[in-house]
Amino acid sequence: MLASGLRFALQLAAHAERRLSIVTFHRVLPAPDPLLPFEPDVAAFDTQLAWLDSAFRIVPLPEAVARLAAGTLPPRALCLTFDDGYRNNLECALPVLRKYGAPATVFVNTAYLGGGMMWNDQLIEAVRAWPGRTIDLGAQGAGSFEITDDRASVATRVLDALKYLSCDERARLAASLHRSSGSTVNDLMMTPAEVRTMHDAGITIGAHTHSHPILARLDPAAAREEIALNQRLLGDICGTPITCFAYPNGRPGRDYDERHVAILKDLGFEAAVTTAPGTAGRGADPLQLPRFTPWDRSESRYLLRMMQNYFRQPETIGGIPRAA
Secondary structure (H helix, E strand, C coil): CCCHHHHHHHHHHHHCCCCEEEEEECCCECCCCCCCCCCCEHHHHHHHHHHHHHHCEECCHHHHHHHHHHCCCCCCEEEEEEEECEHHHHHHHHHHHHHHCCCCEEEECCCCCCCCCCHHHHHHHHHHHCCCCEEEEHHHCCEEEECCCCHHHHHHHHHHHHCCCCHHHHHHHHHHHHHHHCCCCCCCECCHHHHHHHHHCCCEEEECCCCCCCHHHCCHHHHHHHHHHHHHHHHHHHCCCCCEEECCCCCECCCECHHHHHHHHHCCCCEEECCCCCCECCCCCCCCECCECCCCCCHHHHHHHHHHHHCCCCCCCCCCCCCC
16 A cells, blocks of 8 residues: 555646656566566566556657657656667566556667677676686776675676776677686577567667667767667668667766767657656657666555656756756
8 A cells, every 4th residue: 555655746746747757677587687686577577567557657658758848748657668679578578568558668779689699798697607706807907806696796896897998898808708707698689570579569669779889988970870770770670760769878978968969860869768867847858858767676665766756857968957
């Protein structure tokens, strides 16, 4: 039973300015995984979706953006989004989405479709299978990491150490560590045919760059090619224009800037999402929409976190508001 304070917050949101909440997911796992503690399994995702469905009006992202601009957004409107293009979005998430009749957007990197692995997943699987007691990245200036029983924490520290290396160096090191670990996990992403299956099931397919670089680390021409190639390949797969985008990493001012917003506008994108928390009100930049992910384990805490986020002003680039 929801606490009275949470009920009041929900009622207040229903009568306040119509704002758009967007929730981020990546994977939905067939079973809990200690190395992926913040990724829900099917049962947890079903529970979270039930909570969201009870408190919010879940709408497709393209419709929500159009209605936000027109001032016709329904009370407590919410969009569901998934990043990267994992196969378990099809196998595990889609059946739950269908159960609730919930629309969603899946942002797909095209470089890894049909057998590839993203660098961060290579590192996680390398830590999972690492046979020794230490991962030594001192030669790369990233330090040394002792393997402990808490391998999830080790994986997080290795990821953080390599995240802002150049794309080529990061990919080289991740692939090398994955090989050295002896891991046999090497196929986590959808195939092009599976992306088309998601599209045909009514899921909005969005762009997320070709190989998931941090755009601010690229020269403008390379950033544009990453975005345009991804958009073109996904358009060919789905047979429809791709007009939604998610910035990799997505932190305003650090991972993308005004140049990348301008590239999206020039390429015809109509909506783009960041990883800045908060919600979007009327007049928000549709190419810089905030997203939020609560991790709480109880319904009251989960929805209270969503309500706290509802009234938070997001950080953006080149506009107002830009909260720290």
